Amino acid sequence: MAIVSSGSKKSSSYNLNGKTRLLDPKRLEEDTKKRKDDSLRPQSLNEFVGQSDLKEVLSISVKAALSRKEALDHVLLYGPPGLGKTTMALVLARELGVQCRITSAPALERPRDIIGLLLNLKSHELLFVDEIHRLTKVAQELLYPALEDFRLDLTVGKGTTARTREIDLPRFTFIGATTSPASISSPLRDRFGITHRLNFYQLDDLQKIIQRAADLLELKLSTEGSMEIARRCRGTPRIANRLLRRVRDFATVQENIQIVDKDVVNESLKLHQVDECGLDQTDRRFLSFIVEAHDNGPVGLETLAAALGEESSTLETVVEPFLLQIGFLKRTPRGRIVTSAAIDHLHFDKSTRMPS
Numbered sequence: 001m002a003i004v005s006s007g008s009k010k011s012s013s014y015n016l017n018g019k020t021r022l023l024d025p026k027r028l029e030e031d032t033k034k035r036k037d038d039s040l041r042p043q044s045l046n047e048f049v050g051q052s053d054l055k056e057v058l059s060i061s062v063k064a065a066l067s068r069k070e071a072l073d074h075v076l077l078y079g080p081p082g083l084g085k086t087t088m089a090l091v092l093a094r095e096l097g098v099q100c101r102i103t104s105a106p107a108l109e110r111p112r113d114i115i116g117l118l119l120n121l122k123s124h125e126l127l128f129v130d131e132i133h134r135l136t137k138v139a140q141e142l143l144y145p146a147l148e149d150f151r152l153d154l155t156v157g158k159g160t161t162a163r164t165r166e167i168d169l170p171r172f173t174f175i176g177a178t179t180s181p182a183s184i185s186s187p188l189r190d191r192f193g194i195t196h197r198l199n200f201y202q203l204d205d206l207q208k209i210i211q212r213a214a215d216l217l218e219l220k221l222s223t224e225g226s227m228e229i230a231r232r233c234r235g236t237p238r239i240a241n242r243l244l245r246r247v248r249d250f251a252t253v254q255e256n257i258q259i260v261d262k263d264v265v266n267e268s269l270k271l272h273q274v275d276e277c278g279l280d281q282t283d284r285r286f287l288s289f290i291v292e293a294h295d296n297g298p299v300g301l302e303t304l305a306a307a308l309g310e311e312s313s314t315l316e317t318v319v320e321p322f323l324l325q326i327g328f329l330k331r332t333p334r335g336r337i338v339t340s341a342a343i344d345h346l347h348f349d350k351s352t353r354m355p356s
Contacts (some may be wrong), residue, residue, distance in 0.1 A: 006173070014178045022246070022272050023239055023280050023322075040213045040241055041087050048091055050205035050214070051084065051239075054196045058088070061194060062095045071124045071171040072096060073131065073193030074147055076132075078181040080321070082238030083198040085177035089128040092175070105134040114139045118146055131184035132176035139186050147174055147191040155159040165245055200235030200325070208235050214260075219248050224262040232278040233267060234322050246272055277326065277345055280349040286319050287328060287346060298335030 001161045042048040045055050045062075058075075059347035065072045072092065077085040086102070093100035103118065108114045108129070121127060130133070135143070145151045153165040178184060179284065189195070201209070207223075207230045215222035221244075229247065233240035251260050273281045289307060305312040310319075320336075323329035328342035 005181055009169075022242065023234060023278065024276065040216055041306075042091060042092060045091055045095060046086065047212075048084070049208045051088075051198055051203045054088070054198065057194065058092065062092065065096065070171060072126075072173040074174040074176075074191060075185075076176045076178070076181070076189065076195040077194035077198060078125055078178045078195075079198035080200065080236070081179055083200070085198060086128065086130065087200075089126060089175045089177070092173075093126045095124070096124065098124050098126060102128045102130075104130040105132050106274070108135065108139050111138050111142060114142050115152065118142075118152055119167070120170055120172055121172045126173045127277040128175045128177070130177045132188070133178070134182045135188075140185055140215060143174070144191065147188075162345075174320045180237070201237060202235075203230050204237065206230035206233060206237070206240055210240050213244055215243055217244070217248060219244075219251070220259040221247075222259055222261040225260045225265045228262045228265040228276075229269075230275060232274050234278045235325075235327055238292065243269065243274065277328075279345075280321070283323060284320060286315070287323070287342050290336060291343060291346060292335060296343065297337035298332055300335045304336065 020188075046088075047060055048055060054077075061072055075089075077088060079085070089102070090100055099122070101121070103117065107116075112353070117127060130145055142152065145153050146169055150169045150171050152169055154165045156165050165336065174192075176184075181189070181197075207226045210226040210229050210233075211221065211223075214226065229240060229243050233243055247260060247268045249263055250271070251257050251264060253266075257264060275284075279287075286304070286308065289304065290299055293307070301312050301316060304310075305315055308315070319332075320329060323342070324331065326341075328339055328345070330337040330339060
């Protein structure tokens with residue numbers, strides 16, 4: 001199974017206070033580099049850990065498509081970044097024994113970009129487009145007949161001499177991935193036969209993912225050590241693998257470390273200011289400001305943005321989601337409120353005082 005990348009898939013990570021966040025679930029530059037440990041990606045549905053409901057649905061669909069010698073139905077995968085949408089597309093291509101062409105919506109700015117991709121597709125191939133909610137209106141209109149009738153409608157000429165030319169396309173599978181399904185137009189969304197959300201991973205599944213990655217990296221990691229990484233990776237495999245690489249770096253330069261246990265993981269991630277709840281310095285600074293300057297809240301988003309020197313959209317889409325997920329923050333009509341659970345955690349971790 002070959003993988004073809006069409007266009008650039010740029011990192012969309014954020015720099016908070018001039019520093020790239022280790023815990024950013026979006027793809028960082030280090031995640032896009034070709035490296036020896038690229039084999040960390042699962043190669044089959046059996047190797048793919050977690051997302052059991054999605055795997056069951058896709059397993060049945062793949063077997064049915066193979067038995068009928070047909071293309072798999074179009075698939076829409078949505079959910080937070082870093083949960084395996086791209087990986088699942090690659091796994092499906094391997095299961096089907098076909099080529100997977102990978103691109104992202106921002107790379108399809110002009111009509112000829114999407115036209116070229118569609119015309120080069122072969123029978124039963126997979127076309128994976130990330131961030132499909134960012135497709136231009138023209139690109140979406142070209143996709144409507146391509147996805148439903150496997151036909152490309154092109155307009156040749158202008159004005160009174162314009163005419164429509166229909167080009168038949170081979171039956172292919174379109175896999176779209178998005179973190180914002182509500183932003184996808186209804187006509188495009190309706191053309192997917194399989195729509196499924198990827199959820200955050202449970203600790204047990206994360207531990208299996210980390211332990212498998214450690215084995216592939218030939219890193220001797222204890223069960224307690226893998227569980228400690230699992231607790232801090234925000235339910236996201238991409239972050240788990242990133243933290244594992246930082247732990248491996250730490251263990252490599254230390255002497256007399258026979259096995260990476262919980263203490264080694266703690267010491268390693270402490271250097272990166274990632275605490276036992278998966279919070280980093282940015283998270284703690286955010287919560288500490290509300291607690292110390294506004295008596296736990298409520299406080300408005302614009303006030304927080306001005307005080308912390310960040311864009312309000314960055315705080316809302318990058319910092320707040322995880323804090324809301326673990327119950328450390330509440331959004332109310334009057335503003336943001338820090339919960340008692342967060343206050344207990346901040347009191348336990350004395351490094352959470354506001355930096356001078």
